[in-house]
Structures are given as structure tokens and as C-alpha cells.
Amino acid sequence: MNYRDGNGGVTDAGQEQRPRLLDEVRRRLRLKHYSLRTEQAYVGWIRRFILHNDKRHPRDMGAVEVERFLSDLAVRGRVAAGTQNQALSSLLFLYREVLAIDLPWMEKMVRAKRPQRLPSVLSQTEVQRLLAAMDGRPWLIASLLYGTGMRLMECLRLRIKDIDFSHHEICVRDGKGGKDRRTMLPRSLTDALQREIERARTMHASELAAGFGATRLPGALARKYPRAAQEFAWQFVFPSVQRAIDPLDGATRRHHFDDAILARAMKSARQRANIDKPLSAHTLRHSFATHLIEAGYDIRTVQELLGHKNVATTQIYTHVLNRGGHGVLSPLDRV
Known part of the structure; x- marks a missing residue:
């Protein structure tokens, strides 16, 4: 330039x-x-x-x-x-x-003040309809987003080693703010997730046979552990459909699943499920937190599962306590 x-x-x-x-x-x-x-x-x-x-x-x-x-x-x-x-x-x-x-x-630069808005949340019935209108890997990823409260990229960047089937836990690495945390692994997704991992294992074996199979490692781990990039434990749970050139170092490798594919699948499912609310992958995270609070779980527990630094961020989901049978009754309904 x-x-x-x-x-x-x-x-x-x-x-x-x-x-x-x-x-x-x-x-x-x-x-x-x-x-x-x-x-x-x-x-x-x-x-x-x-x-x-x-x-x-x-x-x-x-x-x-x-x-x-x-x-x-x-x-x-x-x-x-x-x-x-x-x-x-x-x-x-x-x-x-x-x-x-x-x-x-x-x-002295003044940042624009962001308006406080309530998150878009699906009801449990709407979540059921949405997931019923999806299939394949988009269905599994969407189910994990709703079932664990992970952010989209936290889910797509999951490595094989971060899934603990024996304790039904998922370790979320390098979340927002560079923090690690643990969240639950929904038991209803165990079989589907194990099949996905076996699919990734077969793909990884083919990649190694073709002279590829090295994944991108975070930080300087590739220099510290030169052979780790080819180990199955470090591979993505949801590998991409095809190889691509890594823009960071120019190497040809298989990255994680494309979030644009998930976005298109969710948009199509929303239309088939006749859901008129705004919907994105993050909506499932909002719904996860809201439904936990509706079920009576402690807000500190929800904060830990979401990985929020401040409980005030989590408190936005308490809006459900002021709605319907859990909160104030409209005077019109008393007439």
C-alpha cells in the first residue's frame, strides 16, 4: 500500500x-x-x-x-x-x-456505550424442534452447544484429548480470556460423540498414510513436542471436510469444521422448525444458561459452566425469574 x-x-x-x-x-x-x-x-x-x-x-x-x-x-x-x-x-x-x-x-478516547439487551432465548420446545430438523455433524455440534453451554469456537476447536467419557466431562481449553474450564458431557450424546471420534480416527489414519495428518498446535507446543502434531489425541474432534493452506504458516493441513456450514444448517433448520426468533449458534448458549436457571440451579454454578469472569454477566439470564409462573402476575390476569 x-x-x-x-x-x-x-x-x-x-x-x-x-x-x-x-x-x-x-x-x-x-x-x-x-x-x-x-x-x-x-x-x-x-x-x-x-x-x-x-x-x-x-x-x-x-x-x-x-x-x-x-x-x-x-x-x-x-x-x-x-x-x-x-x-x-x-x-x-x-x-x-x-x-x-x-x-x-x-x-481520552471514549468508547461507544453498548446498549444492555436481553439475549435471544429459545424455549425447550423450540430447541427440540430445531434439533429435530437437523442431522449429521451440524446436529451433533448444535446439540453440544446447547448441552454444554460452550461458545461456538470452543466447540469447534475441541481436541480428542479434551473429551473425558469416564467422568462425562469436557475440558474447554483457552476459552475467552485465555482460561480453561470444565463443563458436563451430556450422557445422551455419548454414543454419537464416540462415533464421531472413531470417524476422526479413520480420517487421521488416512491422512498419515498420505503424508499429512499434522494438526496446528497452540502456542509453542509444536517446537516443544515436535511429534505431538501427528498424535491422534491432538486432532480436532470435528475435522474439516478437506485440507486447506494455513494462513499463519502456509502449511497444508486439515483444520476444524467450518462454522459457515453450521450457520447455513441452523438457518435451514430454523425455517423448517417454524421458529421466528433470531437464531445463531450463540443462541444455544443463551438457552443453556436460561434453562439451567429455570430449573433452579445456583447462579454461581451456571457462571462456572459458562466461564464468565464476573457473576454480573451471568445475572442477565435471571430475566426468566420475572416471567410467567415464576414471577410477577400481571394485574390484568387478576381481573
């Missing part, structure tokens, strides 16, 4: 600095172990910021340009508060971590 200098001329960023700016952003993000999705989002916002300001280099810009960019997102782009905050976070990372510029105006 070429940048305009302070005099209005055009300079080649490749000649001005080594490595190029966006490449350095990626390098710093990977050095700090940010996820690939965060990397893609941050790079995208930084590119948009530069293009929005006529390709001027970020070193030549400051508070005025950042505030104008964020305001344009809100006014013209009509983006949500969370999206605007993500754009701000990416620019803060650019200036602090990449350009090493810690300016006073950065501390």
Missing part, C-alpha cells in the same frame, strides 16, 4: 519501511498470541482507516482523524457500538504496539 506524505506526495511504503505496516501489524498480533479472527479484523480496520484518510500514513495522523473515522462509522455506517469499539481497539493497537506512539489523546 502506498501512503501520502505530509507534502501531498506519494511514497512507497515498501521502500519507506521494512517490513510493510500491515505485515508488521500481523507480526505483532501473532507475537502476542491474538487469534486469527482478531488479526483479520484488526488488519481490516487499520486498512479502512488508512483508505478513509486518503492513504496518509498513521504516523502523520492523530486524534482528529481517529475521531472523524469513528464518527463516520457511527453516523454514515450506522455500525453497532461493539463494532465501533472494535475499530477503536484496532487503532489503539496500531499506535501503541506497532508504531510505539503512546499519545495523551489516546487515553
